[in-house]
Amino acid sequence: MSLGVKLNRKNQFFKKSAGLFSPVLHLYAVLLLSVLHLSAQCQTAKTKPIANSQRNVLFNKALGLDNGINISWLEQTWNAEALKHKPFGNEDFVLLKQLGFKSIRLPVAFEYYSSRHIPLKQVLARVDAVLSQCKHYGFKLIIDYHGGKINDNNYAAATTEAINNWLLICKHYKNENTGRLFYDIYNEPPHMDPQRWKDAAYNIITAIRKVDKERTLLVGASNFNSIYELSRTQRMADNNIIYTFHFYEPFFFTHQGAAWVGDQVSTTGVPFPYDGEKFPQLNPKAKGTWGEINYAQYQRDGNEQSVKDKLQIVKNWSNKYNVPILCAEYGVYNKYADVDSRCRYIKAVRKSLAELGIPGMLWDYNTNFSIFAGKPSLAHLSPCFKDALKYVIKTD
Template sequence: MESGPGRGINFGNALDALGGGPELPLDERYFDEVARAGFDTVRLPVRWSAHAAAAAPYTIDPAFFRRVDAGVRAALDRGLNAVVNVHHYQEMNTDPDAHLPRFLALWRQIAARYAGLPGQLAFELLNEPGGRLTPSRWNAVLAQALAAVRASDPERTVIIGPAGHNDLHALPALAVPDDARLLATVHYYAPFDFTHQGAGWVPGADRWLGRTWGGASDEDAVRSDLERAAAWGREHGLRLFVGEFGAFCGAAMDSRERWTAFVRAEADRLGMSWAYWEFGTDFGAFDLVRGAWREPLRRALLGAADPARRTSRP
């Protein structure tokens, strides 16, 4: 992944599903849709912690490992990059000292299993660290997790992000290890009362229903945010990956299209790779029932770009 993930999409709510909401079947035809549309990358959020033993050596369930294998291989076989992360390990945010040995054991297993795969696979150490994973604590944990990966996979691209749930405003507190194969990630859902209006898991989100987006002040805010992140990346010599951005289906589609197109265009202008959240559930750019892209969102993400282009190929 020498030139970065390029244009990506998240297969959220598949290998990371918490239950109680829509889930994405990890079907190979969806990888076909992503490749044909012209994306470069599939980000695979994985809830390893729900499929690993609670006691040392914290063995990952072999059947679940095979499910992840299938997703990684489906992406690579189609000339797509793949990003595999540790997702929804909430206990790392609430009790990091107790869960650190298990977290590191997960990464030792993941890195060893995939060490022989092509460079189009990247690892992302932890999705949205926060809570008791304060910046200083997370910086120490990040270094340990990177060492766990490097023990068996010294050349793999590894993606790191700041505490504060990968918010771009938290980048200044991120301590970057001395490692030549790192990317930095941020997530972008601003303004939150627009992107999460009507989201059932956010208290009070129904009060935001009807919030639109698209005026000059809205654009200025996004531009300022992303330029700040880009400046940090230049200062630290790191490529930036907007690993998640998207607007929940509670927002009107015309505003969702404008916001998505503007965030994507600004990321492109600033040389950032990105991955839209997400493919086919409640933020989805693809309608699973119709078996077709939601055209306003597909257009916002890809426009009239040449679908044959790929940022990286095996």
């Protein structure tokens, strides 16, 4: 989830310094990037199909991530105290276990900490603690590279920075169980040239494979892990990838009132599903924006069938290329949407994901998309949400 916080950070590389996110392998990464940029242009799915047994293992890994949840913490660049405080502990893992969750996605703003000269070991110490708890309580963990700066204008430098960071991260976790720890290589690439993003992803993946050849990687499409962009691309040549997407459709409902998004979502009080008697007037601020178009289309889009139809798009793509997919984020901003509508939406998404056999991860556990009415606890979870959490993929 990108919270839309705009950080005025310069693209730069820091001098070599023990313990910092310094580009120890900067020269290597630059050379690698220059070589791989051209080769990425011709990389398609033209590799021989992997054996069914290997493919089954990969699909089972994806299914094992179902009923997951995101922990918002180390991506909070707006929170200067984020590294100093741990917002969850053993009691939270116990609660998640009680509720049936099986996997955790941990977003980490590596480049933000790098730009503040914060030692990598200090950041990874926090990640290590989460990994240790995941092992103890039986959760699988995804380390998500959050808050990167890649765009059409800074492709070379920003991709190299991501490569440098991943080389260090991979070295640190190289010996961890490949069935329990996964890497989401880049959260929500922006609205940029799809081929340029695919080149960047190829370069990052190839660099990771120099250190860790066996780790299963999560890779999404541009335009913020869009299902539509993913459905228009080809799978990559690497045979150990789970393709990821984020699902907040209809955005007009899920992000209503979210200030970081802008005027297009300024209309609040939007119910789910659509109810003509409760449907609010369009906020004047939304006129002339995508919000005005989405307002007019909400009667069509604001229902469970529309949710499932959109998820079917990415399921069809998965079937076409015979590759596993993961919905790494779905949820509702909880400040303005009423609790019953939020619950009905979460239930609709989880039900649709389960019926289509797509594993999913809720955004998020403990902040402004949380399903809890207060501090996470069973007492703060409505019966409706408890019922919604029952929808999971049925496995033999």
